[in-house]
Amino acid sequence: MPELSFFESRLAEICGExxxxxxxxxxxxxxxxxxxxxxxxxxxxxxxxxxxxxRYLRQSEREHFILGKGxxxxxxxxxxxxxxxxxxxxxNSIEIDGETITAGAGAGxxxxxxxxxxxxxxxxxxASGIPGSVGGAVFMNAGAYGGEMAQIxxxxxxxxxxxxxxxxxxxxxxxxxxxxxxxKENFPVISVKLRLKQGNKDEICAKIQxxxxxxxxxxxxxxxxxxxxxxxxxxxxxGKLISDTGLSGLTIGGARVSPKHxxxxxNLGSATSADILDLIQEVQERVKAKFxxxxxxxxxxxxxx
Numbered sequence: 001m002p003e004l005s006f007f008e009s010r011l012a013e014i015c016g017e018x019x020x021x022x023x024x025x026x027x028x029x030x031x032x033x034x035x036x037x038x039x040x041x042x043x044x045x046x047x048x049x050x051x052x053x054x055r056y057l058r059q060s061e062r063e064h065f066i067l068g069k070g071x072x073x074x075x076x077x078x079x080x081x082x083x084x085x086x087x088x089x090x091x092n093s094i095e096i097d098g099e100t101i102t103a104g105a106g107a108g109x110x111x112x113x114x115x116x117x118x119x120x121x122x123x124x125x126x127a128s129g130i131p132g133s134v135g136g137a138v139f140m141n142a143g144a145y146g147g148e149m150a151q152i153x154x155x156x157x158x159x160x161x162x163x164x165x166x167x168x169x170x171x172x173x174x175x176x177x178x179x180x181x182x183x184k185e186n187f188p189v190i191s192v193k194l195r196l197k198q199g200n201k202d203e204i205c206a207k208i209q210x211x212x213x214x215x216x217x218x219x220x221x222x223x224x225x226x227x228x229x230x231x232x233x234x235x236x237x238x239g240k241l242i243s244d245t246g247l248s249g250l251t252i253g254g255a256r257v258s259p260k261h262x263x264x265x266x267n268l269g270s271a272t273s274a275d276i277l278d279l280i281q282e283v284q285e286r287v288k289a290k291f292x293x294x295x296x297x298x299x300x301x302x303x304x305x
Contacts, residue, residue, distance in 0.1 A: 105135025
């Protein structure tokens with residue numbers, strides 16, 4: 001058995017040897033189903049290990065990325081030269097206490113919304129079909145159908161700038177369109193408290209079903225994608241700009257602007273990350289040339305292409 005490097009030994013010491021993997025294809029961990037290998041892929045076993053790992057990676061200035069459900073990232077085909085920290089193991093708990101839900105950063109947003117519905121709690125229906133994690137949703141203030149995380153977040157437990165675990169109250173989270181203080185200041189999210197309201201279970205479930213049907217009708221859910229590819233430019237809708245530029249169905253390699261929803265770039269099955277990035281840039285250039293509007297990717301782009 002090859003001798004572990006000092007860095008690998010430290011990862012194993014903090015998280016347990018079985019929690020550390022090398023050269024893991026990120027195509028297995030992103031909803032785009034593309035992406036080359038991450039040098040290290042670490043799944044901390046509990047909150048304590050997660051916090052300790054993040055402190056170590058920061059102090060040693062090691063490149064790292066915190067992964068939720070991989071639903072909003074594009075990883076380069078040559079992979080990621082750093083450590084991917086997977087939150088799905090240690091941080092996936094969901095607890096309900098009255099009208100408050102406490103969820104770990106790695107818990108699925110849809111799973112939390114469904115648990116809320118089962119407990120007759122209303123306010124999370126908008127999130128039921130969003131495929132990301134709770135931590136990612138807070139990080140980017142995810143939203144859909146008139147709702148967003150800012151409306152329901154009571155407080156967020158994060159790792160602060162000095163490695164301290166601290167709680168930030170909802171009003172201090174600096175929520176804006178697809179942003180938060182966690183994103184601006186690079187504060188890793190540990191857990192989130194959501195404040196909901198008592199409601200009628202049948203009505204809540206009916207609303208979730210209605211929104212699910214709307215999604216299925218309007219979005220290309222049968223193809224790998226990262227959801228809406230671009231942020232909404234002020235005063236415009238990205239999908240309409242793309243459509244009005246005549247780009248519906250535009251294809252580069254295995255990547256296509258979805259004819260069903262022009263705001264989505266989809267993987268037809270054979271796309272590389274480079275295909276997707278090239279298509280993003282082509283759309284940006286052509287929309288800017290026609291309308292003078294800059295489209296900003298909502299998708300986070302990491303790694304080597």
